Amino acid sequence: MNKTVNINLAGLSFHLDENAYGKLSRYLNAIRNSLKDSEGSEEIMQDIEARIAELFSEKIEFQSQVITLRELDDVIAVMGQPEDYEVDEEIFEDAPPFQKNASSRDKTSHRQLYRDIDDKYIGGVSSGLGHYIGVDAIWIRLLWVLLVLAGLGSPILIYLLLWILVPAAVTTSDKLKMTGEPINISNIERKFKEGFNNVADKVKNVDYDKYGNKIKTGTSKFFDSLGEVIVTLFKVFAKLIGVFIVIISLLTLIGLVIGFITLGSIDFWGNNELTEYMAMVDTTNVPLWLWALLGLFAIGIPFFALFVLGLKLLVSNLKPMGATVKIVLIVIWALSIIGLTGLGIKQATERSFDGNYIEEEILAFHSPDTLYLSIHGDNQFGNRLGRDSDSEIKYTQDNKRVIYSRNIQINIKSYNDTIGKILIDKSAQGNNYLDAKNRAQDIQFGYDYNNNHLKLNGFFITDPKNKYRDQQIEITIFVPDGTVISSDENTSSYFSFDSNFNELSSWDNKAHYFRISKRGAECLDCLENKVEPETPNSTEYNEVEKQTDSLIPVQKSWEDEVKEDFKNQ
Template identity: 45%
Template sequence: MNKTVNINLAGVFFHIDEDAFLKLQRYLEAIKRSFTDSQGRSEIIADIEARIAELFSERIQNDKQVVNSSLVDEVITIMGQPEDYLVDDEIFEDEPQASRQRRPQGSSKKLYRDTDNSYIGGVSSGLSHYLGIDMVWVRLLWILLALGSGGTFILIYLLFWALVPEARTTSEKLTMTGDPVNISNIEKKIKDGFDSVSDSVKNVDFKKHGDRIKEGFDQVSDNISDAAKKVDFQKQSDRLKSNSKNFFDTFGDVLLFFLKLFAKFIGVILIITGISALIGLIVAFFTVGITNAVHFPGWDFVEASNMANVPIWLMSTLLFFLVAIPFFFVFYIGLRILVNNLKSIGNVAKFALLGVWLMALIGIIVIGVKQATERAIDASSVSESYLDIKQGDTLNLKMVTNRNYSRNFYRNSHGYHITRDDNNEKIISTSDLRLIVRSTTDSVARLEIEKVAYGSNFDIAKERADNINYNYDFANNELALDSYLTTNADNKFSDQRVELILYLPEGSYLYADDNTRSFHRNSSWYNDILDNGQEGHYLEIITDDVICDTCPTDDDDDSIKVNIDINGDKGSLKINGEDGLNISRDSLNISINGEGFKAEGTDVKVKINDQDGVSITTDSINQ
């Protein structure tokens, strides 16, 4: 059982066992001794501690995990020993440059915003470090993309500005440029910062500070000389050999590279998909859903179908959040794939967006239920008119169209059109008409018009049915029926339809035009006596039926063909179109065909046909 202690490293709390704590303490004290007289010593130590805390945080799975000695050894290997970085490059002047630029394990390049070289937010300079491209070209590319996309990439730039963290600490600035975050580079970075500050300071006593710097360099030189004597080159050689990779390690690295490349590609696809959808939704929301600045061609149908009378701005807002929030997370996930160190939007923001999305979903469901209830009840409005058609008269029936409302003679039970009348009012028109012809014992004909509509309750449905406009014209024994119905757009499209029931006296005649075919169906459900195919013929009205003398008839003989052939041990039965009926049993044979009836037995034969009449023959009688 090991004893654990709690430490505060760069403002981050860790649980660490006692052995690991002592090892880490000795390591940090050795580093402090190495930079005793160095300029910026406190800043160097603070950044080293911050880097160690960062490495611990990356490797700890949860807050309760304890930092052990193996983890401390791993971090020390990444950061390097203090004496390893006190050796000046001059000692290895004869060695190739590449051998001295060994990048420790764990170093990698990450995307940060470089505010030290920024004009606006440091996004372009950060991307230039991450991609290895000069800042000038990155900034020029942003400008071209912003102009070419109509401002779309300005929004992308703002999202990068908000989500990509700024490189504040020395370790973050080193990670941004891809340099190893170790003691040597941290020291060099801080000293470079001091040098840049000193260059900008005027009226400084350079001689005084020069002497101090000279003394510092002399001391560093002495330290380097002492450290060089302590370097165990054999140990370093063994370490290089032990770290050499075999074939399988190389293959694994190559495979991992391609997997990472594929993941980056997926991230790019997600970013493009998410940002494209978000831009389209934002444009549609502000131009169509709220301001109606752009008249969307199908928006009239949305308004006409809105039977629940939900405000368009409310429906647009709910739909926007319902669709936009998932696409925002698609974009965010793609960005997280590309940028390892992307700032989290925080749990508060995540739960807030989830709450907004759930409210939008519930709102859409409520609107959908309300919309569905608008078709719960149907009501009708019935009117009838008498036509001066009596027994013996002929009624000519036809449909008429209107170029504004209906241009063809076709019944449409679902679709509708939106147009404007002479007063520039929006009008809904549809061809949902049904024509039914029935016989009556009344002396004159009559036309019954039933208008039907739906609503959430009977009163609303009845009002919508009453507001249906339908017209016809009757003159000189000719009935012209409109092939459409209309209603004001304020009544919404609530499946309005019209049923036309034409009652004709028995003994009268009907001539239906061909353009009525689509509007009627002969059916027992509607008791319609006008059948399809009878258009264009004069029909005599009888009780619940019509007589058509000029309609084509089918040939029953040609329409029915039966072929039956049954054979048994004691007889046979054959029925076909050529031989007719033939029955054979024992000594009896009966045939019925076009030649008549013929029966043959052992003692008697019977034959009946048109030529011979009836003929009966026996052994002794022939009649």
């Protein structure tokens, strides 16, 4: 049984078995010896140890896992052997440092997006984008300028967000990831020396008098401090935005999952009121769980992306999703949008045409006969009366399912004829005119006329196969000029919205007599001029009482006349 050794590598703690620890120590000592005559050898060693720690972190699956020789050999295979490299100045003169034994290490690795702070005008965003997409940074900068000159303000905001969200390439390992170069000993040492030489050149070419004056005046320090304050404020603002995005997106995702579980499981509960209603509305015949699944993906994936973005704003070292995961999510989201669009188009086309079916019948009465109008219900459907635009699922006495609706409106009009007639206009919607007309024709509505009494059903039914297609009935009763209509109290809600019957009766929902003429409708027993007295003894009350008394004989004499006419019939 091997002993376990705890080590600290680049600030991270790892558990190594005794053999792996010995080999790692010899490996690092060999590298250190090969760098002992190089400038900045300590900084190079720090970068190498940081890269080894990063590779160890990718190998372990849980915190207490012990790194063995197998994992260590894999790391060394990536980093390379010290004896494979000549660590001296010749590296930068004739050949690239990884020309020897680099069959597996000279392949370009996956690039990651960083800000190149070594080649920057403002924040290094353009240089970082240039490295990432393989384009010279000058073209990226020209594109920013063109977009801003075009009058679009969003590029400035996008640049600021990228400045805040995209990390800077600070370490040598970050710079190699930015350019897509393998992170091994040779590249780390070469990259460090390139940076060291650049710094040395800048130091040699510095105008010391100029910078001395800046230091004396404090101008440079002031602007540096101001820039740090601005960047800090942007970071705080980004954190607040991140918290807001995480909360909103997380609550949305939880709601979508709950909705999917609820709606998706309804199909397995058997027939219930909700499934029956959905079946009458839906024309695609697609299971409810599939609608819920497509909605979950179409809405949930963008909010999941927002959730990840919010986490990135809050956690600086959050590992990005793999390219495979991103592609899979994009493909699923696109397919969900396409599926919902297709189903939506199919659903919409089922209501794109209106169709009518008209029935007409003569009513054998003559003016000045009185037409008695009433509305009736049916006990098996609840016997409810009153106009309602909604449709319901009902069952007949033999347990046959039907669509039940009270979406009926009544019009009464005068026309130039000596007898009356009734016109029943049934309407529905469909995916073409003939389909809509057939649905309208399938509407079942009943009425009865006998001895000047017209009894209308306050409802209609249709077969469930016709589904909810805005079925409705408009009834128009044509009467000779001067005909009196006796309207029951249950008919008031069925009069059309543009009718003045309800207004004439002051919306009291009572039975009334109306005279229908070419000039319109006239209520014969509506006391619309009645005024309530303020006090029993006031002069106004006496005047109103006199007016009311004067109306009574007229009303009684008219009623007696109607009764007498009725007896004579």
